[in-house]
Amino acid sequence: xxxxxxxxxxxxxxxxxxxxxxxxxxxxxxxxxxxxxxxxxxxxxxxxxxxxxxxxxxxxxxxxxxxxxxxxxxxxxxxxxxxxxxxxxxxxxxxxxxxxxxxxxxxxxxxxxxxxxxxxxxxxxxxxxxxxxxxxxxxxxxxxxxxxxxxxxxxxxxxxxxxxxxxxxxxxxxxxxxxxxxxxxxxxxxxxxxxxxxxxxxxxxxxxxxxxxxxxxxxxxxxxxxxxxxxxxxxxxxxxxxxxxxxxxxxxxxxxxxxxxxxxxxxxxxxxxxxxxxxxxxxxxxxxxxxxxxxxxxxxxxxxxxxxxxxxxxxxxxxxxxxxxxxxxxxxxxxxxxxxxxxxxxxxxxxxxxxxxxxxxxxxxxxxxxxxxxxxxxxxxxxxxxxxxxxxxxxxxxxxxxxxxxxxxxxxxxxxxxxxxxxxxxxx
Ligand SMILES: Cc1cc2nc3c(=O)[nH]c(=O)nc-3n(C[C@H](O)[C@H](O)[C@H](O)COP(=O)(O)OP(=O)(O)OC[C@H]3O[C@@H](n4cnc5c(N)ncnc54)[C@H](O)[C@@H]3O)c2cc1C
Numbered sequence: 453x454x455x456x457x458x459x460x461x462x463x464x465x466x467x468x469x470x471x472x473x474x475x476x477x478x479x480x481x482x483x484x485x486x487x488x489x490x491x492x493x494x495x496x497x498x499x500x501x502x503x504x505x506x507x508x509x510x511x512x513x514x515x516x517x518x519x520x521x522x523x524x525x526x527x528x529x530x531x532x533x534x535x536x537x538x539x540x541x542x543x544x545x546x547x548x549x550x551x552x553x554x555x556x557x558x559x560x561x562x563x564x565x566x567x568x569x570x571x572x573x574x575x576x577x578x579x580x581x582x583x584x585x586x587x588x589x590x591x592x593x594x595x596x597x598x599x600x601x602x603x604x605x606x607x608x609x610x611x612x613x614x615x616x617x618x619x620x621x622x623x624x625x626x627x628x629x630x631x632x633x634x635x636x637x638x639x640x641x642x643x644x645x646x647x648x649x650x651x652x653x654x655x656x657x658x659x660x661x662x663x664x665x666x667x668x669x670x671x672x673x674x675x676x677x678x679x680x681x682x683x684x685x686x687x688x689x690x691x692x693x694x695x696x697x698x699x700x701x702x703x704x705x706x707x708x709x710x711x712x713x714x715x716x717x718x719x720x721x722x723x724x725x726x727x728x729x730x731x732x733x734x735x736x737x738x739x740x741x742x743x744x745x746x747x748x749x750x751x752x753x754x755x756x757x758x759x760x761x762x763x764x765x766x767x768x769x770x771x772x773x774x775x776x777x778x779x780x781x782x783x784x785x786x787x788x789x790x791x792x793x794x795x796x797x798x799x800x801x802x803x804x805x806x807x808x809x810x811x812x813x814x815x816x817x818x819x820x821x822x823x824x825x826x827x828x829x830x831x832x833x834x835x836x837x838x839x840x841x842x843x844x845x846x847x848x849x850x851x852x853x854x855x856x857x858x859x860x861x862x863x864x865x866x867x868x869x870x871x872x873x874x875x876x877x878x879x880x
Contacts (some may be wrong), residue, residue, distance in 0.1 A: 472632050473770070475537075477775055483545060489518055490549035501676040502821050504621070505669075508676070509632055512556055516587020517565030521556070525565055526864045529577055530585035533864035536773035540718035542697070544766075546718030548726045551825035554719035558833070560584065562715040563593035563696045563837040567708035570695045571858050576605050578656050580635055591635040593712070594624035594682050595668035595705055601626075601839055604639075605648035605702060609684060611640035617796075618642075618694070620654065620662075620687040628681030631667045634658050638684070646679045653699035655693050662687040673824030696858070703856060710783050710860070713790040713833045714772055720793035720829050721765040727797070727822050728758045734817075745807070752857045754803040761796035779854045779862030784846045791839035794829040801826045 465831060475483070493511055515521055524539045525531025539557075547554035568581040600606050609622025613644050620640050624630070630637040643650035656663055662685040667678055696704045735746030735755065762836040767790035777784035786804070801823035805812035812819045830836045845851035 463501040468536050475536075475541075475546040478535070479538050479541055482513035482534065483541045483744065483791055485518070485544050486520070486545035487519070487548075489515070490545055490553070493610045494546075494549040494553055495819065498676060499818070499821075501816060502550070503675075503815060505671075505675045507552075507678045509552065512590060512632075513587070515553070515556065520586075521560060521587035521590075522565065522585025523561065524863065525561070525569060525581065525585040526861070529569065530582040531565075534777040535863040536714070536867050538772055540714070540721075540769050540773050543715045543718035544725065544769075548723035548729075550676055550821070551674050551719065551723065551828070554674055554715065554722070555589075555628050555674060555677050558589055558712045558715040558719070559592040559605055560633075561709045562637065562711040562713075565781035566711040567593075567637060567653075567704055568655070568695065568858070570707055570860050571700075571704045572655075576655065576692070579695070584635060589634040590629060590632055591637065592627055592629040592633040593708060594627045594630070594636050594638045596624060598623055598625050598874065601848040604705065605651065607639060607641045608642065609638070609640040610645070611642050611652055611654065613642070616686070616691050616758070618652075618654070618689045618691065620656075620684045620689055622684050624682040624684070626668070627680055627682055629678050629679050630665045630682050633665075634684060636663075637695065637704075638682070639705055640684075643697055646699065649699050650704035651705065652698050653690050653695040653701035654693055656684075659832075660687050660689070670828060674828055675820070675824075683711060700857070707856065707860060708785050709833055713786045714776065714782075715763065716770070716829050716833050717772070717786065718769050718792040720790075720797040720826070721762055721769060723822055723829075724758060724762045724765065724793070724797040724800040727819060728755070728762060728823075730817065731755060731758065731804045731807045734811075738809075745780060751807055758800045758803060760801060761792075765793035765796055776860070777863040777865075779860055781860075783853055784842070787834065787839050787842045790833060791836060791843065794826070795836055797826040798823070798830055812849075 470538050493514055519532050522531030523542055524536060527533045541552050547862060565581055566578060572581060580677040584591045595604055597608055599608055611620050612617040622640060636655050638654050639651055641650040642652050660877045664683045665680055667680040671679060681765060735751055736744055738745045772782045772786045772789050775785060804819040805823060808817055808819055811817050
């Protein structure tokens, strides 16, 4: 039986720090500029795009022009060197407008570019990370398969050695940006009997023979975003496209997901904030029984629950950001932030519709879109059931974080002022 975890040794140990919730000038600048971007580029069109299921790649191009596709990537690799609180604010503001535009942060930045920063070698970072961080190439992350989601160690896509290359065969499904991306971080097994120890990561490029993509239609939400599939039909992948060692792919995927979940959690706070904003507006305007509905205590209860859940979510996200800024492991804290924020955002969207009455049931108001969008986030990047198990396992001492061969990078600004980070492994 594993030893009972002590409070001092747990991930929730209080680390020495002065807690300061004041936003820095940089945090505020990011908030203002991303909000302005969303108000100009997304909000005037989103109802129509959502209704028609239209994906507008030019918005991603404008995000690239605004430096939003490499925000937390160090300047040396073409990014903006942003700290993780700023990055959380960026994701929150994008999803406050629409989930589809936060999703690009999750897959292009969180799951792909930050994984390359952590696990790719220098040559690979120059070749793939730099154009991604500059927004010249769009990237995604392909783990899920038709038969495998939560049980990701059980991948059926195979990578068979063939001289100095691998041959990849299989299918990936439910992949965000599948039909738009230029680069794909694909996971395949070199030996299925080895389960997670056989999983290996590869960076594939559009145009490789045997790699084709398609779009999934009929989604409940995120209709302004592309979700699709990738077919791998004997794709010859030179070994210099392998990210990390053979059999190290599961660790690459899980550390990438620590970054992706952070963007999902931050975005869910933004979606819940949008629910609250819409509900406050409506509660002041709509009158029943000779008073605005905001005066009714049962409406106030829904408003108060929204405000409570948003604040809790934001605090959990910012704690994860504080750990990330220092390059410290944050799997437990990020999972908790993602679990809480996404579950809360679904409830916030349900309550926002309730506050709007029949009007909430129509796309004349944005709250029905918020509900349809919110539901995906309690499924991807770990279902709520998986996060329940993760939190229980940490609490019971059944799970602990082991050091990785390549640790996550601290935020650029933090690294400059923090000699404690010297000597941390930075990939091969
Ligand atoms: C809009 C959207 C975008 C996505 N984008 C991407 C992407 O870009 N890249 C990518 O790789 N994937 C992506 N996904 C896929 C997503 O990560 C998976 O859907 C998710 O991991 C769940 O897998 P699954 O759908 O196969 O469900 P399953 O694993 O089949 O689970 C089905 C149900 O069983 C429950 N369950 C499973 N195992 C357990 C257990 N041990 N204990 C208790 N309950 C359990 C689950 O919680 C769930 O309720 C996306 C999904 C959506 C909806």
